[in-house]
Amino acid sequence: MASDKLRVDALVVGGGIAGMQSALDLADQGYQVALVEKEASIGGKMIALSKVFPTLDCCSCITTPKMSAVAHHRNIHLLTYCEVQSIRENGGGFVAQVLKKPRYVNEDLCTGCRQCEYACPIDLPDPFDRGYGAHRAIRVPFSTAVPQIAVLDIENCLLCGKCEQVCPVSAVDFTQTPQQLEIEAGSIVLATGYEVTPRDAKKEYGGGKLPNVIDALFMERLLAPTGPYGHVLRPGDGKEPESIAYVQCAGSRDQTLGVPYCSRVCCMYAIKQAMLISGALPLADVTIYYMDIRTFGKGYEQFYQNAKAMGIEFVKGKVARITEDENQNPIVRVELIDEGSRVVERTHDLVVLSVGMLPRYNPQPLYGVPVADDGFVEVPSPNISPCVTDRPGIFVTGTAAGPMDIVDSIMTAGAAASEAAAYLRARKSASSVSTTTGKERELVYA
Amino acid sequence: MSHRLDPNLLLELKKYGDVNVEACFNCGNCTAVCPLSTEDESFPRRMIRCVQVGMRDELLGSKELWTCYYCGECSETCPRQAEPGEFMAAARRYAIANYDRLGLAKMLYTSPALSLIFLALVAVFLAAFMYTQHGPMNTTSLALFQFIPDELIHNLGVAAMVFIGLVGLMGTVNMVLQIARADGLTKAAIAGNSGIRLNWFEALWDTLGVEVLGQTRYRRECETAEERPPWYLQKWFIHASTMWGFMGLLLATALDWFLALLGIKPTGTWVPIWYPVRLLGTIAGLFLVYGTSVAIIKRLLKTDKTSSHSITSDWVFLGLLWLSGVSGFVLEVAIYLPRASSWGYWVLLFHVSVAMELILLAPFTKFAHAIYRTVALYVHSLKPMATVELARPAGAD
Numbered sequence: 001m002a003s004d005k006l007r008v009d010a011l012v013v014g015g016g017i018a019g020m021q022s023a024l025d026l027a028d029q030g031y032q033v034a035l036v037e038k039e040a041s042i043g044g045k046m047i048a049l050s051k052v053f054p055t056l057d058c059c060s061c062i063t064t065p066k067m068s069a070v071a072h073h074r075n076i077h078l079l080t081y082c083e084v085q086s087i088r089e090n091g092g093g094f095v096a097q098v099l100k101k102p103r104y105v106n107e108d109l110c111t112g113c114r115q116c117e118y119a120c121p122i123d124l125p126d127p128f129d130r131g132y133g134a135h136r137a138i139r140v141p142f143s144t145a146v147p148q149i150a151v152l153d154i155e156n157c158l159l160c161g162k163c164e165q166v167c168p169v170s171a172v173d174f175t176q177t178p179q180q181l182e183i184e185a186g187s188i189v190l191a192t193g194y195e196v197t198p199r200d201a202k203k204e205y206g207g208g209k210l211p212n213v214i215d216a217l218f219m220e221r222l223l224a225p226t227g228p229y230g231h232v233l234r235p236g237d238g239k240e241p242e243s244i245a246y247v248q249c250a251g252s253r254d255q256t257l258g259v260p261y262c263s264r265v266c267c268m269y270a271i272k273q274a275m276l277i278s279g280a281l282p283l284a285d286v287t288i289y290y291m292d293i294r295t296f297g298k299g300y301e302q303f304y305q306n307a308k309a310m311g312i313e314f315v316k317g318k319v320a321r322i323t324e325d326e327n328q329n330p331i332v333r334v335e336l337i338d339e340g341s342r343v344v345e346r347t348h349d350l351v352v353l354s355v356g357m358l359p360r361y362n363p364q365p366l367y368g369v370p371v372a373d374d375g376f377v378e379v380p381s382p383n384i385s386p387c388v389t390d391r392p393g394i395f396v397t398g399t400a401a402g403p404m405d406i407v408d409s410i411m412t413a414g415a416a417a418s419e420a421a422a423y424l425r426a427r428k429s430a431s432s433v434s435t436t437t438g439k440e441r442e443l444v445y446a
Numbered sequence: 447m448s449h450r451l452d453p454n455l456l457l458e459l460k461k462y463g464d465v466n467v468e469a470c471f472n473c474g475n476c477t478a479v480c481p482l483s484t485e486d487e488s489f490p491r492r493m494i495r496c497v498q499v500g501m502r503d504e505l506l507g508s509k510e511l512w513t514c515y516y517c518g519e520c521s522e523t524c525p526r527q528a529e530p531g532e533f534m535a536a537a538r539r540y541a542i543a544n545y546d547r548l549g550l551a552k553m554l555y556t557s558p559a560l561s562l563i564f565l566a567l568v569a570v571f572l573a574a575f576m577y578t579q580h581g582p583m584n585t586t587s588l589a590l591f592q593f594i595p596d597e598l599i600h601n602l603g604v605a606a607m608v609f610i611g612l613v614g615l616m617g618t619v620n621m622v623l624q625i626a627r628a629d630g631l632t633k634a635a636i637a638g639n640s641g642i643r644l645n646w647f648e649a650l651w652d653t654l655g656v657e658v659l660g661q662t663r664y665r666r667e668c669e670t671a672e673e674r675p676p677w678y679l680q681k682w683f684i685h686a687s688t689m690w691g692f693m694g695l696l697l698a699t700a701l702d703w704f705l706a707l708l709g710i711k712p713t714g715t716w717v718p719i720w721y722p723v724r725l726l727g728t729i730a731g732l733f734l735v736y737g738t739s740v741a742i743i744k745r746l747l748k749t750d751k752t753s754s755h756s757i758t759s760d761w762v763f764l765g766l767l768w769l770s771g772v773s774g775f776v777l778e779v780a781i782y783l784p785r786a787s788s789w790g791y792w793v794l795l796f797h798v799s800v801a802m803e804l805i806l807l808a809p810f811t812k813f814a815h816a817i818y819r820t821v822a823l824y825v826h827s828l829k830p831m832a833t834v835e836l837a838r839p840a841g842a843d
Contacts, residue, residue, distance in 0.1 A: 203672070204479065204523055249473075254525040291473040320478030320523065335474030341488040343478055 004181060006077060008032040010420050011096055011185035013084055016044020017063065018398025018409040018416075019191030020070045025417030026189075027075035031424065034077045034183050035070060036084055036098060041145035043067050044193055048128055048142075050223035052406055053272040054303040060144055060226070067146040080147060082181065087188070087366055092427060094393065096183045102176035104152035105138070109171035112140050112148030116163035116172060124156055126228070130218040132235055133228030138163045138172070143226055186427060187393045187420045190367065190377060191413070194399035195360035197251025197259070197353075205250060205322045205353060211236035212330050213322055213351045216246075216269055223276045232280045234350040236328045241284060241349035244277055245332055246270045247319045248290040252356030252403075261374055263356035263403040267294045270354045271304055274312045287313040287348070289334055297407060322351055357403040369394055376402040387416035395419050451500040459497055461556040462543070463536025464755045467494045469528040476520035476530040481667035482513055487826075489514060490530040493537060506621075507628020511538050512815075512822035517668035517681065518751030532755045539759065542814045545617035545624075551810040558758035565762060565803065572806075573799040576602075583791050588781055591714035593791045599798055600703055600713075606806045613809040614817045621818055625825055649827035657823050661686045671750070679740070681752060688737030688767065689816075694730025695774070698723050719782065728778065735771040738764050763812035766804040773797035 008031075012023045015037030023035045035042070046052075047067070049059040071078055079098065086097040105116075122137035135141075138152040152163070152172070164172040199215050200208025212234045221227045234241045248270060252263040267290070274286040293314065295304040308314060321333040330351040336342045359375035369389045372378040377396045379386055387395045397416035398409040452458075459465050470491075477483050477491040489510040496505040505511075514534045521531035543552040554561040576599075581592045591599075656662045664682040669675075677683055701723045705711040717724050741753070742764050748754040773796050780790030808814060 249525070253471075255527045256523055256525060291471065316474075317478065318473035318475045318525065320475045333478050335477040335483070335488065335491060337472070337474050337491075341474075341477065341492050342485045343480075343483040343488060344485065 004179075005184070006034055006181065007184045008034045008077065009186045009424050010034075010189060011036065011084075011094065011183055011187075012189045012191060014044070014191035014193055014398075014400070015039070015042030015070070015078075015080065016191060016193045016398060016409075017046040017066070017406060018193070018400070018413045019044070019189070020066050021410050021413030022189045022191055022397050022417045022420075023070055023076050024066070024073065025414050026420060027073045029417075029421055030075065031421065032075050032077070033073075034079060034185065036082050036096075036183075037078075037080045038083045039141065040081045040103065040149070040151040041067075041141040041147070042070060042078070042080060043144070043146065045217070046406060047144065048217070048224070049220045050225075050227075050276060051272065053268045054297070054299040056272070056275070059224070064144045064146075067144070071146045078147070079181070080149075081151065084366065087368075090184065092393075092431075093184060093186045094188055096185065096188075098181040098183055100179040100181050102154075102178055103149065104154055104157075104172065104174055104176050105150045106171040106173050106176075107147070107149050109169045110149045111169060111171075112150065113168065114140055114150070115166045115168060116150055119162040119166040121160065121162065122156055122158060124153065129221045129228040130215070132218060132221070186424050187395065188367065189416050189420055190363055190369065190389070190394065190396045190400050191398050191416075192361040192363065192400040194357040194403070197257070197355035197358060199353065199355070201251060201257055202254075204320060205247070206324070206330075210322060210324050210328070210330055210351075212241075212324070212328055212349065213353060215250075215353045215355045216266070216273065217355070219273050219352050220269075223273060223280060232277060239349065240281065242281075243285045243348045244274075244281075244287070244350045244352065245319075245330070245346070245348040246274065246286070246288040246290075246352050246354055247322070247332065248288060248354045249318060250353035250355055251358075253291065259356055259358070259374075261403065262294060264294070264296075265403065265405045266354040266356060268297070268300055268303070268405065270352070271295070271307045271312070273352070275307055275310060278310055278312065285313065287315055287346075289315050289317055289319045289332065291316070291318050297405070357399060359400075361400065363400075367391065367394055369396070374402070376400065385419065387412055387419050393423060395423075449501055450503065452502045453500050455500045455502050455505070456497050459533075459536055459540055462539040463757055464529060464532050465536045466528050467497060467530070467533050469526040470494050470498065470524075470530070471526055472498075473525060475523060475525055479519050479523050480514075481517070481519065482515070482663060487513055490520060490534050494528075494530060494533060497533075497537070503624070504628050505537060506541055506544055507624040507626075509625050509822040509826050511541055512819040513826065515664045515668045515681075515685075516752050517670045519670040521751040522670065529751075529755070531751055535755070538815065538818075539757075539812075541621070542617075542810075542818060545620040545818065546613070546810055546814075547616065547620070548613070548810075550807075551814065554762075554807075554810050555757075555759055561758055561762070565807070568807070569799050569803050572602075572802050573795055576795060576798060580795075583788055585788065588783075588787070588790045589714070590777075590781075590791065590794050594794060594798060596706070596713040602802060603699075603805070606802060610805065610808050614814075617809055617814070618817060618821050621821060622825060625822070643831045644828050645831050646828070649824055649829070652827040653820060653824040658820055659690075661689075684737050684740045684744070686737070687733045688741065691730045691732070691734025691737055691771065692767065694726055695734060695771075698727035698730060701726070716781070727774075731771050731774050731778075734767060735775065738768040738771060742768060759812045766800055766811075770797065770801045770804055773800060 010026050010031055010033045012019045012033055012035045015035055023033045027033045043063055047063045052059055070076055081101045081103055083099050084096050085099050088095050117136045117139040120136035120138045123134040125131040126133040126135040128142045137157045138150055140148055140150050196217055206213050222232045248266060252259055270288055277284055277286050293304060295301045316337045317334040319332045319334045323331045329347050329349055331345050331347050333345045336344055362371055363369045364371055369391050370378045377400050378390055379401055380390055387397055389396050395416040397412045474491050477488055487510055493505055493508055516531050516535055518531045521529045524530055539555050543555055576594050579598050580594055583593050661682050669680050706713045744753040745756045773793055776793050777797055780787055
C-alpha cells in the first residue's frame, strides 16, 4: 500500500463521477494524481443510479469502466476510505494530512471473494440502498465496488471471528489502527458532491413517517437491476404499486426549507424514472405533480414530450400536504391549477419525493475556500471560469459548486482538470525561472 | 367575457397591508394547504393571481375573500414566503374600503396618522357633546344618569345604529352586486326567479348559527399549531370570546333599555350583581376583555403568522374594544363601591364615548368584517333547492 508520504501534482478530493473524471483527465495528460475518497469504494452517487437521462444508458455500464480506469491508471494513486484532515500551504503547493481509516482487512491480501461476507451473522441497513436493503458488518461495499476489498464495520461487529476463520488469505485483521498519510500536491480539485433533501425535512409531507412516501434516490435503487427487492415494490407492505405519484420541488425552490434555488435535475430524473416505471410496471399510472417543468439541456425537451406521449400524467400544482389512508396509501392534496383551481385529494399507492440537491461539505475551514449563500462552493467568476475558486491552486468540479446533472459534472470535471493543468504548468515555468535566481524549489512531476 | 385590467392594483393593495405577492410564482401550495379550500372554493392563489394581473372586479367580487379566517397555514408553508394569509387580510381591507363609497374606510386604512387624529377628534367630539348636556354630579351616591342623561345616550345610540345600518346596507349592496357581477348573475337572478327557489332559511342558519355564532369551521379547521394549545388559547376561542362578549354586552344594553321602556326598571336603578341583565353584562364583559387582551398580547409578541402583521386598523379595533370593556368594568367597580367617587362620572363619560365611537365607525373599520363576512357567507351558502325543477322549457304547460 501507499507509503506514509506521497508527492503528486494534483489532489482530487472526492471519488464521484466529477472527481473520477477530473482525475482521469489530469492523469491522461501525464500528471500524477492522488484521488481521496472517504467511502470504501469510489463511484459516488452515480453508481447507485439506475439509468441516466436523456439517453437511458445503464448507469453501472458507464460508471464501472470509469471506476476501473481510475483504479488501474498508472498516474492515479487511489486512496479510498481516507479523509483529508488538514491542509497547509508549502512553497506555493499544498500539504494534506490524510487519515486512512482502518478497514480491519488487509488491502494487500484481500481478493474480494466475499467469503467473510457470507459468514458474517450481522445484518445492517445498507446506505447504498438508502437503508432499505441490508448488508453484513463485513462486506465488499457493493457488487461493482472499486476496489473490491472488504471493509468491516467495527462498531456493529460482535467480534465473533467467523470472517477471520473463513478468509482464505487471512486478510481480516482486527488490530488495524488509523494511519496518517501526508500528500504533497501542487493543486487541489474539490469534488465533494452533494446531499439530497432529508426525507423528513418537510412535516407537510409526513415528516419521513409515511412508509410509502420515498425519495427519488430510493426509486433509483428500486429501478436498478441490483436493487434491494429486484422489482419495483412499495416498502410499506411489499405491494406492487399501481399508481405512483411524483412530488416535484420537494426540497427545492422552497424558502421554508431555506432552499430558494432550483436543483436542476429533479424534473429530468422524475421524467426518466416515470419512463422506467412504465417499463417495469406497464399497467401502473404515473402522475407527476409539478410547479414548472424545466427541461433545459440538449435533448431534454424531447425527452419530456416523449414522456407525455407515453401517457405519463403531468399535473400542474405544488403538492401541499401528504397524508395516508388506513391502508397506508399516501394521499396528496393539491390545487389543480389548470383544471379550474379545484383542490383535490388523490390517493396513490406510492409517492416519490423529487428531493433537491443540498451542499454536503463546507470546505471553508479546511481548504480556506469560501462557500456562497446557498452553501455551495463560491465561484467568483461563474461565467468565464466556472471551476476556479477564491483560492489560487484550488479548483472545484461537479455538484460541490452547485446543483448540476451528470452531463454538466463531466464537463466541469474536464474544465477543472484543464484549469489545474494550466496552473501547474504556470507554476512549473515560474519555478524554472526561480531556479536561475537561486531560489530553487523542489517539485516533482511525472 | 372581457376583463378590465388595472396595472396599479397591486401597488394600491400594498397600502392596505404587508403584501408581498409579487414574490408569488403561483404554485398553488397556499390553496392546497388551506383547510377551508375545497373543490368549489379555491383561495388564496386565484385572488393573488387576480391582483398580479390587475383584475380588480374579480378580486372585489370574490366571496372567498371572506371565507378565509387567516389561520396562517398558507403563510407558514409558502415556498416563496409571499405571505398569502396577510394578502387575504389586506384584500379584505381593500374590499371594505371599496364597498364604502364615502371614502372614510380608505382613509382609516391607508393613512395611519390621519386615522389616529380623526379617531381622537371623533372621541373628543362625542365626549364634549355629551359633556355639554351633563347634569349634576351627585356626591352622596353615584347617580350616573343624572350626570349624563340616559335619554341622551340612548338617542345617540339609536342614531348611531341607524347611521351604521344605512352605511352598512349601502356597502352590502355594493358587495352583493360585485359578487353577482363576478359570478355572472343578473339582477333578476338576485331578486329571485319564480322558477328557482333558494335555501333562504337553511343558508341563514348555516351562516348565523353554524358559522358566526358557532364558529364551527374556524374551530374545527383553522387551528394550525402542531400541538393544539388548550381551548382557551386557540385562535377560534380568542375570536369567539371577543365576539360573544361584544354581542352579550349589546344584548344586555338593549335589554336594559327595553326594561326601562316597559317601565319594569328605569335605567340606572341600582341592582345587585346577580340581577339577570347585569349578570349577562358582567359575564359578556369578561369574555370581551379576555378575548381582546389575549389578542393584543399575541399581536405584541407576534406568536404566530396570524398575529405577526398588525397595521393601525388592527390596533384601533382591538384597542377600542378593549377600552370599552375595561372602562365598563371600572364603572361597575365604581357602582358597587360603598361611597360615590367622583371619578366614576369621568369613567362613564370615557366609556360611553369610546363605545359610541366603536359603533359609529363600525362600517369603516375592521369591525366592518362582521357585516361583510356574514353577508358573504350567506351568499355563499345560498344554493338552489334540490327539489325544484330547473329550466322548465317555455310553453311546456
